[in-house]
Structures are given as structure tokens and as C-alpha cells.
Amino acid sequence: xxxxxxxxxxxxKHVLDPLLVVIILWLITLFYGEPLxxxxxxxxxxxxxxxxxxxxxxxxxxxxxxxxxRVFLRDTIFGWVFVVVCLVVIGNITQHEVFYSTxxxxxxxxxxxxxxxxxHFILRMLTVNMRKxxxxxxxxxxxxxxxxxxxxxxxxDEAYLQMNIVGYFDSRSDVxxxxxxxxxxxxxxxxVEYVRKHDxxxxxxxxxxxxxPRLLELLDGLHDTTATVFFLPDIKIFDLMQAHFNYVSGxxxxxxxxxxxxGIDSLIKNISDYVLALFFLIILSPLMLGIAxxxxxxxxxxxxxxxxxxxxxxxxxxxxxxxxMKVSEDGSVIEQAHKSDPRNTKFGAxxxxxxxxxxxQFFNVLQGKMSIVGPRPxxxxxxxLYRKLIRGYMLRHKVKPGITGWAQVNGMRGETExxxxxxxxxxxxxxxxxxxxxxLDLQIILKTAWxxxxxxxxx
Numbered sequence: 007x008x009x010x011x012x013x014x015x016x017x018x019k020h021v022l023d024p025l026l027v028v029i030i031l032w033l034i035t036l037f038y039g040e041p042l043x044x045x046x047x048x049x050x051x052x053x054x055x056x057x058x059x060x061x062x063x064x065x066x067x068x069x070x071x072x073x074x075x076r077v078f079l080r081d082t083i084f085g086w087v088f089v090v091v092c093l094v095v096i097g098n099i100t101q102h103e104v105f106y107s108t109x110x111x112x113x114x115x116x117x118x119x120x121x122x123x124x125x126h127f128i129l130r131m132l133t134v135n136m137r138k139x140x141x142x143x144x145x146x147x148x149x150x151x152x153x154x155x156x157x158x159x160x161x162x163d164e165a166y167l168q169m170n171i172v173g174y175f176d177s178r179s180d181v182x183x184x185x186x187x188x189x190x191x192x193x194x195x196x197x198v199e200y201v202r203k204h205d206x207x208x209x210x211x212x213x214x215x216x217x218x219p220r221l222l223e224l225l226d227g228l229h230d231t232t233a234t235v236f237f238l239p240d241i242k243i244f245d246l247m248q249a250h251f252n253y254v255s256g257x258x259x260x261x262x263x264x265x266x267x268x269g270i271d272s273l274i275k276n277i278s279d280y281v282l283a284l285f286f287l288i289i290l291s292p293l294m295l296g297i298a299x300x301x302x303x304x305x306x307x308x309x310x311x312x313x314x315x316x317x318x319x320x321x322x323x324x325x326x327x328x329x330x331m332k333v334s335e336d337g338s339v340i341e342q343a344h345k346s347d348p349r350n351t352k353f354g355a356x357x358x359x360x361x362x363x364x365x366x367q368f369f370n371v372l373q374g375k376m377s378i379v380g381p382r383p384x385x386x387x388x389x390x391l392y393r394k395l396i397r398g399y400m401l402r403h404k405v406k407p408g409i410t411g412w413a414q415v416n417g418m419r420g421e422t423e424x425x426x427x428x429x430x431x432x433x434x435x436x437x438x439x440x441x442x443x444x445x446l447d448l449q450i451i452l453k454t455a456w457x458x459x460x461x462x463x464x465x
Contacts, residue, residue, distance in 0.1 A: 024055075026122060032050070045102050061085050143170065145172060149176060173190060267442050271442065280371070312325070315385060327367065328362065378410070411434070
């Protein structure tokens with residue numbers, strides 16, 4: 007894959023980070039006067055291999071690229087924890103842990119992530135200085151539109167890319183670039199000559215990828231230069247979920263309907279779900295037992311209500327709730343609960359208003375069927391209705407449904423008696439999917455308690 011990063015960044019990515027893990031271990035053995043035995047050399051080799059894999063799988067280089075220091079710190083620590091866990095497993099299998107000094111290993115475990123983080127801060131300072139010194143790839147953009155304007159703005163703010171946007175080409179005479187952007191260098195017919203004359207290294211084409219004669223002529227001309235040529239696909243036209251570029255068996259593809267919660271993020275979310283669900287079940291067990299007894303002695307029927315909902319990838323799941331109604335509907339037509347609903351039991355109305363009826367869904371989380379935070383699952387009958395009426399409705403099922411969600415803490419809790427309300431709920435759900443972070447989940451959990459105590463639109 008073509009690397010836009012400076013050689014320094016590429017060196018960190020492929021060599022220095024795993025090498026730094028080994029060097030720190032070696033220096034610590036010297037500091038403590040430990041002999042460099044065969045067991046320590048084996049540990050260094052395993053550490054190199056595991057670090058090379060772990061840091062490539064995390065997004066530490068991408069997070070730096072987007073100036074997301076918090077994600078960089080998280081992924082660096084997470085990648086190092088992965089390496090340590092693998093080494094512990096290998097040590098237990100080979101019974102080699104007895105050959106290592108406790109002082110050496112303890113210091114290594116603590117100092118290594120600090121060293122990795124400091125090295126990347128130094129890297130960033132060096133790349134910024136390189137950009138100031140003009141060590142950049144000369145770049146032009148063909149075609150002016152929202153996509154290309156966003157691209158050149160992003161490149162100008164990113165020191166890591168080491169690119170200098172010289173200007174743009176567009177055949178339309180009425181095109182005007184906002185002040186502060188790059189100059190117009192000519193029309194499409196001038197691109198090839200300009201690239202040859204000024205030794206342009208990279209060309210980005212922001213035009214529809216169609217076999218138009220002028221576009222084919224442009225590509226033929228650029229093939230006769232040494233410039234690297236890329237298309238800027240306008241993935242925003244799909245207006246669905248976060249799109250991204252990837253490879254499938256060496257073939258480039260653009261994902262337009264895939265959840266942004268995947269890889270390490272998915273693992274972090276799953277772990278936090280299990281831990282928090284277990285925590286809440288332990289501290290809320292007396293309350294849940296009391297609710298179960300009141301339901302049992304105040305109305306005939308089961309304590310727990312079971313209903314079919316759509317879960318991850320649209321698969322049917324059974325969710326649990328404390329029974330709040332005199333009926334148990336789960337057919338092809340289900341009436342939404344509403345204010346003063348005659349189907350509610352006396353105690354059930356209170357449970358629904360306070361959302362205490364949702365507590366058994368923590369067991370659904372432990373089953374792996376639900377998440378604590380995510381799009382609220384709807385009855386199968388309602389899903390089949392709204393998927394035909396709301397564009398992108400089923401995209402909310404690209405993640406596990408949640409006990410609470412972004413829509414619920416933004417006023418979309420309770421009955422959706424008109425289509426506009428369900429549309430708003432879906433919009434909030436898709437916003438959540440596109441902007442997920444573990445901190446957003448924690449924020450939603452805290453906001454949920456406030457919403458439940460201060461709003462009355464759940465029936």
C-alpha cells in the first residue's frame with residue numbers, strides 16, 4: 007500500500023515500536039545486572055513478534071494522524087496489555103517464568119508503554135519540523151467539490167501526511183475557491199502538462215468514476231508521467247453509516263453499510279458490557295427480588311415477560327422484562343404502550359414510568375444478546391412496519407441492541423405515535439453508531455438515570 011506518511015513514521019510503524027520493546031528489556035537487564043541468558047533472548051524474540059502484530063492491529067498510527075491523543079493512549083496501552091497477556095500464557099506453557107527476575111519484568115511492564123508513548127511524542131515533533139522545512143510531496147487536485155475541499159483542508163492540518171497541495175484544476179469557469187484555499191492552476195486539459203513541467207508527485211482526482219472520454223484521456227496522459235494517481239470517492243453520497251476503504255483478497259472495496267464498532271472497539275465494548283452488567287445485577291438484586299415478589303402477589307401471570315425482538319444483524323432474540331401488563335403480546339400486530347394504557351397493571355404503570363421493568367435485560371447482556379448502551383430493540387411487528395417506511399432503519403441492527411441509548415437520553419423515550427418520532431429515534435441511533443466511544447457509553451448511562459427521574463414520557 008502507498009505510504010503518505012514520512013519515512014520517519016513508516017520506520018516507527020514497521021520497525022522502531024517493536025524494537026523499542028526489546029531495547030527497553032535489554033537496558034533493564036543491564037541496569038539490574040542480570041545476565042542475558044537464552045531465556046531472556048527468547049522473551050525478546052516473542053516480544054518483538056507479538057508487538058509487531060499488536061501495534062499493527064491497533065489504530066495508534068491512525069489515531070495520531072487524526073490528532074486523537076486519547077485514542078492513541080488507549081490503543082497503545084491496550085496493545086501492550088495484549089502482548090503481556092500472550093507472554094504470560096506462553097510463559098505458563100513453557101514453564102520459563104521462573105528464569106526471569108521479578109524486578110526486571112515488573113520494571114519492563116511499567117516502563118515500556120511509557121517509552122512507546124514518549125517516542126511517539128518525539129515523532130510528532132520531528133514530523134512537524136519536517137513539514138516546516140518543506141520536505142513535502144507536491145500534490146494537485148483535479149475537480150472542485152465538497153469532497154475535494156474537505157480533503158485539502160484535512161491535508162493542510164495534518165503534519166503526518168507530508169503533502170503540499172499546490173492547487174487545483176477544474177474546467178468550470180464559475181468555480182470559486184474560498185479564501186484561504188489553494189489557487190486554480192488550470193482546466194482539466196492542462197493537468198498532464200503541468201504535472202510534467204512541475205514534477206508533481208501525487209494527483210488526486212475528485213470526479214465521478216465513469217468512462218467519460220475526457221477522464222479517460224486524462225488518465226492516459228497521467229500514465230505517461232511519474233505521478234502517483236488516486237481517486238477521491240465521494241462516499242458521503244450514500245448518507246448511511248461511516249464508510250471506509252478496505253481490501254478483500256487484494257481487491258479494493260469501499261464499505262458504506264458497516265458498523266464503526268469493530269475490532270478492538272468491539273472487544274472493549276463487550277468487556278465493559280459484561281463487567282457492568284454483572285456489577286448492576288449484584289447491586290440491584292435485592293430491588294429486582296422485591297419487584298418480582300410484588301408482581302407475583304398483585305396480578306396473575308408470569309413475573310418476567312418475554313418478547314421477540316431483532317438483535318445483532320437482524321437476528322431474532324428473546325428479551326426479558328418485568329411484566330407490566332395484563333396481556334403478553336408477541337404477534338404480528340402489537341399496539342405500542344401509551345399514557346393511561348388500560349392494559350397496564352397498577353404496579354406495571356410505575357415500573358414502565360421508572361424503566362425498572364427493563365432490569366431483567368441485564369441477563370440478556372450476560373447472554374451476549376444485548377448491550378447496556380445501543381439502539382433500543384423494537385418488537386418484531388414494529389420492525390417489519392418501520393423498515394418499509396424509514397430509509398436506513400435496519401442499519402441500527404448492525405450492533406447489539408441496548409437497554410438504553412442515545413435516542414432515549416435525547417427525548418426519544420417512550421411512545422412513537424407518529425412516524426416523525428420514529429424517524430428522529432433512528433437518526434439518533436445512527437449518530438450513536440457513527441460516533442461511538444466508551445466515554446459516550448458512560449455518558450449515556452449517567453444521563454439515563456437523570457432522564458428516568460425527570461421525564462414522564464415512558465408508559
